[in-house]
Amino acid sequence: QAQLVESGGGLVQAGGSLRLSCAVSGRTFSTYAMGWFRQAPGKEERDFVSAISWSGTSTYYADSVKGRFTISRDNAKNTVYLQMNSLKPEDTAVYYCAGTPFLRHPLRAIDFGSWGQGTQVTVSS
DSSP states (O other): OOEEEEEOOOOTTTOOOOEEEEESSSSTTSSSEEEEEEEEETTOOOOEEEEEEETTOEEEEOTTTTTTTTEEEEEETTEEEEEOOOOOGGGGGEEEEEEEEOOSSSSOOGGOEOOOEEEEEEEEO
């Protein structure tokens, strides 16, 4: 069973940037697609933010973050990243990374089987 550990969250002013990292243990990382989801305060569900194929050649973004967030991965380091720029207060959430052997569209949290513990991102206005 892979273990995922997110880091890089914090408090930032609107317009600022953060870079989230997700370190993954396990030999299957390079064959898994990876995704980022977020759970906003008071919401029960985790919303899709971004995903990347196992090779890194295909990336996907929620409309709300397109042009502001960039997902990437380094298979040699077993790590996936989420660069978040031009942050807005509505980006405030706990951010989770997750893995799946196959990407299914639409991209939903239920289709990702391995999850990290999450990292808090708070954007002040």
